Amino acid sequence: MNGFLKIIDSIFKTPEVRQKIFFTLGILLIYRALAHLPVPGVDLSTLKALFNSNQFLGFLNLxxxxxxxxxxxxxxxxxxYINASIIMQLLSMVFPKVEALSKEGEAGQRQLNRYTRFLTVPMALVNGVAIYALLRSQKVILNLLPLDLFLLLLTLTAGAIFLLWLGELISEYGVGDGVSFLIFAGILSSLPLSFGQTLAISGSTNFFSLVIFGGLSLAVLAAVIVxxxxxxxxxxQYARRTATGKTGGVSTHLxxxxxxxxxxxxxxxxxxxxxxxxxxxxFTQVKFANIAVLAAKVSQFFSSGGPFYIVFYFSxxxxxxxxxxxxxxxxxxxxENLQKSGGFIPGIRPGKTTSNYIGWILTRxxxxxxxxxxxxxxxxxxxxGLTSIATLSLGGTAGSGKSTQAKKIAHDLGLLYVSTGQIIxxxxxxxxxxxxxxxxxxEKGKWVPDDLMNxxxxxxxxxxDLKRGVVLDGYPRRLGQAKILETKILNGQKVDWVFLIDLPKEEILERLRKRAKSENRMDETPQAIASRLEEYQELTTPILDFYQKKGILKKINGIGSIEAIYQQISLCLSQKQ
Known part of the structure; x- marks a missing residue:
């Protein structure tokens, strides 16, 4: 320990090294600050729910x-920039001129880096258009006028180039390779949230699972390093002629x-x-039934965590x-380089035989x-498969704020958010x-029957993908749905928590009137609201008793700010059952 402290002390006593470290930290601070500066006109809560339910987007977000x-x-x-770099590497296999540049030493590498930066601009534009199209299709962002779309793409492209410039500043004036450092910092920034998620769901995870998780983490870290x-x-060996005219050799290794x-x-x-x-x-949302059914089967086949998915991914x-x-x-x-420099592998003939020998070793x-x-x-x-899976259900009347809380829980815990109201x-x-x-x-203000809803x-x-856990918003609402949920939908897995956000009737009616007016919900007429509220009170009592006997029902006071209500839920999640 003393040796480590001495090394740290000597590092900060060296002015040049100290300056590089503080410069790198300053660039990192700018990067993290800009990462939280949103582009206007985006529904962030819907956006976060979309990322929580889509692994590919989560991969890009990483x-x-x-x-x-x-x-x-x-x-x-x-x-x-990563895409542009990969494309340039692949092009070096196809075009001899690009390959020749890579052999020209530092000057050739600088030229390749310049081409890579040029290629980053159109790649950023393509990525920006793709992200905009995706978010528009999911109603996260509205249709933009041509000028607004141009400004959006210009902002995103400029942001990507600016981040690349920050990386090159670190490479020149800071510590290590700047681009790699920023990628590492971006991935590392998610660790505190992941650690918090683990602590938050510890109430529904037994101690043995946490021990397995910790042991696997350490084992994987050690194995990756090794x-x-x-x-x-x-x-x-390299043959060398000495000053006396004798032939000698220098031994090294590849x-x-x-x-x-x-x-x-x-x-x-x-x-x-x-x-x-x-x-x-x-494609599951298209109007053609055959295509939708085929798309659903393909989606299920490639469901994350399934046997085919794991085997295909591994392969x-x-x-x-x-x-x-x-x-x-x-x-x-x-x-060829070994032969030109006078080097050879003992017992192996230079040329093609050496190439085959190196290839034989490399393949294994x-x-x-x-x-x-x-x-x-x-x-x-x-x-x-060795640890438990969290499944949370949030209940409450319409207007109780359960959707807001469900989205927040799903985002903070990295769970799949399921809104039954939006599905309907x-x-x-x-x-x-x-x-x-x-x-x-x-249209009649009635609840959808159990069989149809299930x-x-x-x-x-x-x-x-249900493997990472689910937050169910507004389901199940009745006892029959609750039993179907555990036996068929979750395949025997247990529901870990059921939260009921409780509100007085007068407060519910007032909130629903405001929501129907602000969001122009045609299905929330005064008659429909009153009818559903009466039916809700009548039909939810048995399901509340069902979960109360299981010991997993938590009633949350729905009066207060969003953060105050969320703190109540977080407190429940942090407690062990």
């Missing part, structure tokens, strides 16, 4: 340090890393494995590890590295026969 889920001016993060530093030394591809194969594999399910989820990581290793390491070039090393990367990639899904409203707007049937009940929820959840 590399932006949370800026994408905030839709800040740095929403695109360094993703355009594998990342491991290499196979291949002996190499380090062949166990994992030459780094983390890039996992990035590629995640993108490929999530895209089919993400596209299928969008992609292995394949991309070999692919990226082949891009970065060419045995033929290594053998890459197999071990690829299997390790694949295991690291699927380990979270395997670990979830989306279904009513379609030409589906089920939608027409539901519309009849909604079928709707079951079909919707079949296409979702």
């Amino acid at each position: 590399f932006s340090g949370g800026a994408l889920s905030n839709f800040s001016v740095l929403a695109l993060g360094l993703n355009p 594998v990342n530093e491991a290499f196979r030394p291949v002996p190499v 380090p062949l890393k166990l994992n030459s591809a780094g983390v890039i194969p996992i990035i590629f594999a995640v993108a490929f494995v999530l895209i089919p399910g993400t596209l299928a989820n969008f 992609l990581v292995v394949v991309f590890t070999y692919f990226y290793t082949a891009v970065n390491f060419n045995p033929d070039k290594v053998a 090393l890459t197999l071990v590295g690829a299997l390790f990367l694949g295991l690291i990639a699927v380990l979270p899904y395997l670990a979830k 409203r989306d279904l009513v707007e379609t030409d589906d026969p089920m939608g027409a049937e539901v519309k009849g009940y909604v 079928e709707i929820i079951l079909s919707w959840l079949d296409a979702q």
Whole structure:
């Protein structure tokens, strides 16, 4: 410990090193501040719910340090630059001129970096258009006029280029590689929230699960360090003629890393494995029944955490590890360079034989590295089988604020948010026969019957990832729905918490009148509100007794600010059952 403190002390006593550290911290402060500066005109609560329910978007958000889920001016993060870098590396395999630049030393590398930065601009524009189209389709952002859209894309592109510039400032005046440091800082910024989520759900997670989680984390960290530093030394000798005219030799080795591809194969594999399910989820909303059914099956097939998903994900990581290793390491070039410099591997003839020998070793090393990367990639899904899954249900009359609280819980705990009210409203707007049937009940101010409601929820959840836990907003509302929820929908998994946000009748009526007027909800007429409220009081008593006997019902006082109500819920979540 004393040795470590001495090293830290000596670092800060060196003016040049101290200046680099403080400069880097200053850039990091600017980065994190801008990551929370949102672009105007976006419904942030709906946006966060969308990111919590979509793994592919969560993956992109990881590399932006949370800026994408905030839709800040740095929403695109360094993703355009990463894409441009990968494209340039692939182009070096296709175009000889690009490959020649990579061999021209520092000058050639500077030219390649310049081309990569140029390519980042159109990549940022494409990413910006894609994000805007996605958010518009999910009603997170309104349709923009051409000038407004231009300004939005200009802001997002400028943010991506500005972040790249910050990274290069760190590389020049700070500590380490700036772009890598900002990516690392962005990923690291999510750790406090993840740690808080773990503590918050500890009330529904037994001690044994937490011990397993902690042990796996330490074991994975140690294994990653060992594998990342491991290499196979291949002996190499160089013939040298001394000043006396005699021939001598210099012995060294060629380090062949166990994992030459780094983390890039996992990035590629995640993108490929999530895209089919993400596209299928969008096609489930089309009006053509056959396409919607096929899309639902594809989405279920690629459901995160399922057997096929895990096997497919693992296989992609292995394949991309070999692919990226082949891009970065060419045995033929290594053998050619050795021969030109007078080097040789003892017992192996120079030239093609040396190339084959190096390739033979590299293939076997890459197999071990690829299997390790694949295991690291699927380990979270395997670990979830050893730990419990949180399922939270929020109940309360319409206007009680349960949707606001449910979205906040889902965001802070990283759970899937399910709004039964939104599912019903989306279904009513379609030409589906089920939608027409539901519309009849909604227009009369009646609750949708249990059988129909259970079928709707079951079909919707079949296409979702339930492995990370679920927050149910407004479901179940009746005893029959509660029993179906645990036996069929959750496949026997237990509901961990049921929160009832309680309000006086007069307060409920006043809130609903204001909401119907501000949001122009045609289904919330005064007659429909009164009818549903009476039916709610009559039908929810049995389900409240059902969960009260289980000991998981928590009544929350709905009078107060959003934060005050959320603090009550957080306190319950932090307590052990």
